Amino acid sequence: MTEEILDKKACVAAMLPVTDALEVLRGKWKLAIIVSLLHGTKRFGQIAADIPKVTDRMLSKELKDLEMNHLVKRTIHNTFPVTVEYSLTEHGQTLRGIITELRIWGQAHRDHIIAKQ
Amino acid sequence: MTEEILDKKACVAAMLPVTDALEVLRGKWKLAIIVSLLHGTKRFGQIAADIPKVTDRMLSKELKDLEMNHLVKRTIHNTFPVTVEYSLTEHGQTLRGIITELRIWGQAHRDHIIAKQ
DNA sequence: CAGTATCCACAGTGATACTG
DNA sequence: CAGTATCACTGTGGATACTG
Numbered sequence: 001m002t003e004e005i006l007d008k009k010a011c012v013a014a015m016l017p018v019t020d021a022l023e024v025l026r027g028k029w030k031l032a033i034i035v036s037l038l039h040g041t042k043r044f045g046q047i048a049a050d051i052p053k054v055t056d057r058m059l060s061k062e063l064k065d066l067e068m069n070h071l072v073k074r075t076i077h078n079t080f081p082v083t084v085e086y087s088l089t090e091h092g093q094t095l096r097g098i099i100t101e102l103r104i105w106g107q108a109h110r111d112h113i114i115a116k117q
Numbered sequence: 118m119t120e121e122i123l124d125k126k127a128c129v130a131a132m133l134p135v136t137d138a139l140e141v142l143r144g145k146w147k148l149a150i151i152v153s154l155l156h157g158t159k160r161f162g163q164i165a166a167d168i169p170k171v172t173d174r175m176l177s178k179e180l181k182d183l184e185m186n187h188l189v190k191r192t193i194h195n196t197f198p199v200t201v202e203y204s205l206t207e208h209g210q211t212l213r214g215i216i217t218e219l220r221i222w223g224q225a226h227r228d229h230i231i232a233k234q
Numbered sequence: 235c236a237g238t239a240t241c242c243a244c245a246g247t248g249a250t251a252c253t254g
Numbered sequence: 255c256a257g258t259a260t261c262a263c264t265g266t267g268g269a270t271a272c273t274g
Contacts, residue, residue, distance in 0.1 A: 011156065011167045015149050017223030018216060022148065024226060028247070031139065032132050039128065044256050050128045055248065060257055069226075070233060081255045082254085091229050094222065099135060101218050105211065106134030109141060109186075112208050116187060145267070161236050175267065177237055198235045199274085238273075245266080252259075 021098070024069050029054050029062045031102075034088065034095055037072065041087040071095070138215070141186050146171050146179045148219075151205065151212055154189065158204040188212070 025031055029051060036042060036050040048059055063086060066072040071092035075085040088095075142148055146168060153159060153167040165176055180203060183189040188209035192202045205212075 008167050008169075011149070011153050012169065014152055014220065017221075017227060018148055018152070018219045019223070020227055021219040021223030022142070024223075025139070031135055032128070035131055035135070036128055048256095050125055052125075052129065055250095056257060057249090057259090058247070061247095070229065079255095082257095084256060091226070094225065098215075098218050098222050101215050102135045102138040103131065104134075105215050106136070106138030106141075108211065109208070110134060110137055112187065165236095172268065173237060174239090174269090178267090196235095199237095201236065236274095239271085241269090243266105243268080246264085248263080249261085250259100253257085254255105 024071070025095075027062050027065060029058055030066060031099065033059070033062055033066065034071070034092065035099065037086060037088045037092070038096060038099070041085050044084050044086070047086060066092070141188070142212075144179050144182060146175055147183060148216065150176070150179055150183065151188070151209065152216065154203060154205045154209070155213060155216070158202050161201050161203070164203060183209070 032051045032054070033047060036047050039050075042050070044059070044063075047063075048054060048056065051059070063072060063074070067074055070089055073087050073089050073092075075087070077083045077085065149168045149171070150164060153164050156167075159167070161176070161180075164180075165171060165173070168176070180189060180191070184191055187206055190204050190206050190209075192204070194200045194202065
């Protein structure tokens with residue numbers, strides 16, 4: 001087997017889980033929702049209040065996606081009117097490290113780009 | 118100032134650099150290109166060979182984006198026909214940690230999701 | 235070899251109005 | 255309160271053909 005093929009295989013194999021991770025976090029509001037929920041359990045309206053400009057439709061959709069990926073837990077309370085609580089699952093909490101890394105790198109990148117101008 | 122407002126401000130401030138980071142990595146092929154270049158300096162065609170199904174148009178576009186963000190360096194050689202080399206800048210190399218984190222988390226996520234089924 | 239030009243399809247998002 | 259329904263728009267990405 002030639003070296004290029006090995007390289008290609010290694011490249012593809014290395015990408016798969018990275019792509020998986022990005023797929024899950026994809027969507028304009030997903031990270032914002034997770035960051036909001038890192039501060040604790042919240043209701044639909046409270047998350048909306050945390051995130052400027054998100055619409056009900058998008059918040060609802062993104063929360064559903066996150067729930068499907070077992071990152072967010074949805075709890076319905078039989079009050080009237082109905083209240084719904086959202087919280088991060090244990091698995092969702094494991095994103096904290098990545099978010100911290102992204103924040104540090106993003107800040108460094110911003111500094112870097114500004115310095116070049 | 119009420120606690121909710123503080124929470125909201127903290128949430129927004131915490132999100133900004135995270136969003137910046139994701140913005141830079143956004144695009145279907147950007148991570149794949151970076152992973153490819155983590156293996157060393159490559160020519161246009163070599164990157165294309167590393168990444169199955171990417172088209173010339175998209176590869177060209179994504180490389181331009183990465184170059185604008187100072188993550189990739191483009192070097193033209195006056196051979197005939199012309200050859201072009203791409204490599205990660207020092208700044209681009211700093212993504213290695215994030216990519217590793219994403220890979221680890223992505224693998225864990227895949228295991229987690231499979232376990233739930 | 236390393237791209238560019240053109241056209242097109244569709245996923246993602248926004249705006250607005252409505253509901254149990 | 256916590257959503258859903260509908261419509262409209264826009265950008266991203268694919269296919270194909272062409273070029274210095």
